[in-house]
Amino acid sequence: MSKRVIYGFLLFFTAIGALAAGGVTWSLALGSACYIGGNEFVVMTQAKGMKPSPRIVRNMIIAFFALAALPEVPGLNIPPNFAIDHFPLLFTIGVCASFFRLLFRGENPPATIADIATTILGFIYVGWLPSHLILLRGLAPAGVEMIQNPLQQPGLAYVWASLFIIWSTDVFAYYAGKTFGKTLLYPQVSPKKTVEGAIGGLLASIIMAVIVVWCADQYVFPNHPFRDKLWQAPLMGAFVSLGAQLGDLCESLLKRDAGMKDSGNLIPGHGGMLDRGDGLIFGGAISYYWVCIVVLGTL
Numbered sequence: 237m238s239k240r241v242i243y244g245f246l247l248f249f250t251a252i253g254a255l256a257a258g259g260v261t262w263s264l265a266l267g268s269a270c271y272i273g274g275n276e277f278v279v280m281t282q283a284k285g286m287k288p289s290p291r292i293v294r295n296m297i298i299a300f301f302a303l304a305a306l307p308e309v310p311g312l313n314i315p316p317n318f319a320i321d322h323f324p325l326l327f328t329i330g331v332c333a334s335f336f337r338l339l340f341r342g343e344n345p346p347a348t349i350a351d352i353a354t355t356i357l358g359f360i361y362v363g364w365l366p367s368h369l370i371l372l373r374g375l376a377p378a379g380v381e382m383i384q385n386p387l388q389q390p391g392l393a394y395v396w397a398s399l400f401i402i403w404s405t406d407v408f409a410y411y412a413g414k415t416f417g418k419t420l421l422y423p424q425v426s427p428k429k430t431v432e433g434a435i436g437g438l439l440a441s442i443i444m445a446v447i448v449v450w451c452a453d454q455y456v457f458p459n460h461p462f463r464d465k466l467w468q469a470p471l472m473g474a475f476v477s478l479g480a481q482l483g484d485l486c487e488s489l490l491k492r493d494a495g496m497k498d499s500g501n502l503i504p505g506h507g508g509m510l511d512r513g514d515g516l517i518f519g520g521a522i523s524y525y526w527v528c529i530v531v532l533g534t535l
Contacts, residue, residue: 255395255396257386258391260305260309264305269513276499276500277490278358279499280496281354287343289341291337292337292355301370303322304368304371305370316376319371323364330356330359334356335352361517362510368523369395369524371524372523373389373392375390375528377459377460377461377463388459391461396452397472398476398523401476405440406437409436412435418432421433422485425492426488437481441476441480442477444473449465449466449469463532472526479522480515487510
């Protein structure tokens with residue numbers, strides 16, 4: 237068995253275990269992965285001659301995940317909407333801190349616009365966006381009492397649906413592109429992706445969304461987390477899949493500009509954390525707002 241397959245399984249089961257446990261465990265696991273991804277982002281920008289503040293990028297990633305995890309800490313009794321309500325405040329602090337830190341960094345020549353911009357982009361891209369997956373894990377329909385069993389919590393169903401949509405997009409886009417691919421999708425950014433592959437991934441994600449949502453409401457979760465709104469499942473699959481595919485292209489754009497094949501070499505045969513999680517970064521945030529707006533009607 238190749239290293240790629242072995243490490244792929246290890247990564248998969250680690251993620252599944254942390255997700256099933258939920259709470260602080262899920263926050264620590266995903267936050268740690270994004271901390272590593274933040275380091276990879278800084279290295280990419282440095283390869284382009286930019287000098288963002290690694291300290292600000294890392295600390296803001298930690299701050300976003302810590303804030304998102306606060307309602308899950310036992311004994312604090314913090315309301316579920318505390319994190320999303322205070323995200324704008326934390327974001328403002330991060331922007332101000334980025335400017336002030338680079339203003340007084342004391343280097344000659346002083347910091348550039350690119351240094352400031354990449355510092356802010358770093359904690360948005362690898363901190364703020366993926367931390368929505370923590371918020372998504374903590375969502376529940378109105379009127380559902382606190383459920384102690386993590387395997388029965390509605391938020392697990394929402395993250396499961398998101399992950400299955402994103403994974404099916406990746407897998408079927410690869411095989412559809414390999415089998416039927418003839419028309420390059422965006423060769424200037426990703427020379428191997430095809431239109432046929434993108435369509436295959438999109439169609440597969442729509443089917444997968446319907447299956448997961450139906451099973452979640454009818455068999456797996458007694459509290460009907462999707463409120464029996466099966467009609468919205470294919471739309472969710474389409475929106476999240478498109479977000480995941482665009483996220484993949486965006487990460488490819490960053491790597492190409494930096495002259496790098498992979499964002500890192502942490503995972504043998506897979507590259508870096510950003511290479512494995514590029515679809516989750518946008519797909520997770522889109523899933524959170526989709527569930528809030530369409531499924532639960534809380535926004």
